Amino acid sequence: MKKIVLGFSGGLDTSYCVKYLSEDKGYEVHSVIVNTGGFTDEELQKIEDHAYSLGVKTHTAVNAVHSYYDSIIRYLVYGNVLKNNTYPLSVSAERLSQALHIAEHAKKLHADAVAHGSTGAGNDQVRFDMIFHIMIPGVEIITPIRDLKLSREAEIAYLKEKGVQMNFEKAVYSINKGLWGTSVGGKETLSSKGVLPEAAWPTQVTASEAREVKLSFTKGELTGVDDKTFTHPVEAIQYLQSIAGPYGIGRDIHVGDTIIGIKGRVGFEAAAPMVILKAHHALEKHVLTKWQQNWKDQLAQFYGNWLHEGQILDPVMRNIEAFLENSQQNVTGEAFVQLLPYRFQIIGIESPYDLMNSRFGKYGEMNTGFTGEDVRGFSKIFGNQVAIHHLVNKQV
Incomplete structure (x- = not known):
């Protein structure tokens, strides 16, 4: 039997892919899920059990949270990257990390083919396909949902016919959670007007008292929150999220241009990313010269746009990353932020590299x-x- 590696989330589309590829097409299916910060251990175990119940030969869970930060997120922080001055690239960034790990898994297993559950309507199909073409050239890419132009109803009917037991009720809102934010899609985001109701947001507002937090940066990376220090910025991000998320901070709707040329809207909540980016930017404005900031802004905007369109493997991205990392040598110090319901404000910074120095004038x-x-x-x-x-x- 030919081996196929399937990027697997455990949802309707990828569940259909397992049955279709194994029973209708005769492939030996090896499923892989890449965790970029959106799954608990319990959720990962349920997904593994579901994969085996569908008939996969092997199932692998890749913990990519730290590598996701090291290879992508830290450069988004260095560049203060917000797509269209709004969106911290929550999903687009993690899809690239996932695609790269799926390709590596296909290499490891010497797979004959690779598959993903993307439809023909969004950005993810391009991101996955392009990285697979580059990383594993010659390996066939199979996309059943896109190729067969399947409706949700058709997928459900097929799986029921195969005797699959799972929850077929579609949630009112589509939610994708990761380390760098959570996307939220629903009927309100399908047209050019509409806001998401309070109940649609995964993190509900439970904090009401103003709170000041101190963010400690070392060469541009978040290494401490208040009096806590962390061995890796991932832990600092997660801790800050637990503090800022209940304030309802970082909620917005992004309107953007897709890779395939249409415009789309998506809701997102990204409390920690938004606070980090704005605090980091405030610190930079004090410690970098105006021309360092000027060139950083230009390169970072290109970097964010090119990353959004899936071009993480373009060598120019390594060139820009080298510039961004070099620019962070003096971005060390503390930024002070006041958290309030639905908003936050930067109070100020302290840094030994602060160029706003009274010795030279006021x-x-x-x-x-x-x-x-x-x-x-x-x-x-x-x-x-x-x-x-x-x-x-x-x-x-």
């Missing part, structure tokens, strides 16, 4: 590094070329 009040005559001469020279342009053109 903006709008006094200076100690130059005289008024220095500024008079500088202003004339700084505007000299534009002055010449205007003088010459008045004579023409």
Whole structure:
């Protein structure tokens, strides 16, 4: 029998894929789930049991949480990346990590084919396909849901006919949870107008009292929250999420351009990512020069857009990552944030590298590094070329 590796979530689409590929197409199915921070141990065990009940030959759970941070998330933090100034790339980033690990698993098993449960309507199909083409060239890519243009009703009827026992009731809202945020889709996000009701958000608002938190950064990475220090930023992110999530912080609806050329809306909640990105940005504004910030902004915007479109393997991404990492040498210090229901504000920062230093003057009040005559001469020279342009053109 030919071996096929299937990216498996345990939902309707991938459950259909197991039965279709094994019983109708004769493949030996090896399922793999890549955990990027969205599953508990109990949930992973239930998914494994379900996979074997469907008839897979082997099932593997890959813990990719730390590697996901190390290879992708930290660069999103370094770049303060928000797609369209709104979205922290919660799902698009984790899909790339998942695709890379699925491809590695297919290599390890010397699989003849690889499969995923994407439909033909979204971004994920492109991200998975493209990475598979690059990482495992020559390995056939099979996508039953997309290729057969299946409706949900058709999938359910097929699985019932095969005697599969599972919950076929579709939740009102589609939720995808990961380390860097949770996406929420429902009827309100299918059109250009509508907001998600309170009940749709996975994390309910239970905190009401204002709270100040201290975020400690070391070379651009979150290493501490309040008086707690962490061995890896993943643990710091998870701890901050447990604090900020109950405030309802980081909720929004992203409107974006998909890879396949249509626009879409999706709700998301990302309390820890949004607080981290804004706190990190505030610290950077104090410790980096204006041209470091200028070039970082330009490169980071490209990096986020190119990552969103699945191009994580483009070598230019390694070049930009090298720049972003180098820019973080002095991004060390504390950022102070006040958390309130549905919002937060940056109170300020403390850093030994703070360039807003009273020894060199106070903006709008006094200076100690130059005289008024220095500024008079500088202003004339700084505007000299534009002055010449205007003088010459008045004579023409």
